[in-house]
């Protein structure tokens with residue numbers, strides 16, 4: 001079993017290049033199912049969820065060929081719909097984009113129910129609402145989701161009951177080759193929705209309004225191949241920004257889009273850090289005194305839920321009591337139990353964590369309970385007195401490209417070690 005070992009105390013200093021965004025790369029990879037041609041995707045992050053998605057497409061008959069650093073050629077011409085394997089699909093959430101892309105290309109879909117981080121219920125009722133509005137007949141149980149239709153997807157109007165990134169993406173994928181025009185209202189506005197729209201339009205689709213809450217999609221007959229570069233990962237960037245602030249260091253992040261980081265930059269400044277923004281760079285300087293602050297996560301452009309655990313660690317170091325409210329998921333505080341092993345004083349009541357800051361953190365043996373919680377434990381370990389061992393780090397590697405190497409470059413005393421699994 002692999003573990004990350006961190007000896008706390010270093011102030012992070014230096015420069016780190018941010019990788020392509022996992023949550024933009026995944027929908028774009030599955031969008032290639034719609035394209036019976038070669039697509040070259042650049043700035044692809046080297047993370048487990050992306051590698052698994054490549055293998056899911058390969059298992060369906062696509063060819064996926066690395067052609068350089070963080071660049072891959074995907075050709076789904078020979079891909080067969082409905083042939084993804086349950087044991088692969090159920091490992092991640094993003095595999096459910098096969099529903100939209102298979103329905104969009106073949107007029108039908110058949111995919112095992114997706115997996116993903118455990119944040120309480122993660123239903124797909126809005127996805128189903130969208131597929132049915134497009135003329136699909138959906139049969140879904142806890143095991144499988146099947147979509148069938150007489151004529152393939154037909155343009156329609158959909159008003160989502162609430163903002164959902166996944167359902168917005170899935171309807172976009174199903175609608176780009178539909179007969180007629182589709183209007184999505186109450187759409188998610190995340191930068192990765194815009195990135196997907198830009199990719200689809202580069203392949204000849206007609207998507208407008210992405211980034212606003214109304215997205216219009218005029219169906220086209222087919223899509224052609226293209227070359228496309230994924231946007232930088234705003235959550236990876238936010239993670240290193242918080243690590244810089246928490247360790248009282250000074251870190252330059254390159255290959256970022258400062259606009260995407262506004263809610264995180266603003267909250268870090270409220271907590272006392274200094275954030276300087278340039279064209280594709282931000283510099284974060286942490287201060288001795290970290291101020292308490294209250295956080296409520298919200299769909300973009302609000303404070304991202306995927307930055308909630310990391311911010312909670314910073315607030316553990318602040319003077320005073322801070323409140324962190326989770327506005328997107330039912331439960332996203334499983335990491336609190338691990339943080340308290342390191343001396344944090346946090347009480348969770350429903351969807352709010354009350355953090356009594358200023359208690360020193362000390363090293364401990366902890367685990368990554370999910371992707372972002374795992375990286376939050378790394379930040380806590382960087383700030384703790386003594387040594388921390390973090391297990392289940394494969395969850396961190398789902399979404400962070402070379403996190404140990406990047407933190408080492410910034411001066412962290414951090415190692416990835418392989419510990420023989422306990423026998424018996």
Ligand code: EPZ
Pocket residue numbers: 023026093094117121122123124125126127128163164165166167305306328329330371372399
């Ligand atoms: C995407 O998940 C991301 N995953 C998540 O990132 C991210 O936290 C989330 O968007 C919000 O930004 C990927 O991109 C692979 P949603 P998704 O549809 O699509 C509920 C990470 O760490 N809901 O916006 O599942 C749902 O249960 C991961 O990189 C319904 O009830 O997010 C959740 O509570 C973690 N019915 C909320 O809405 C539906 O039909 C947000 O879901 C759909 C969603």
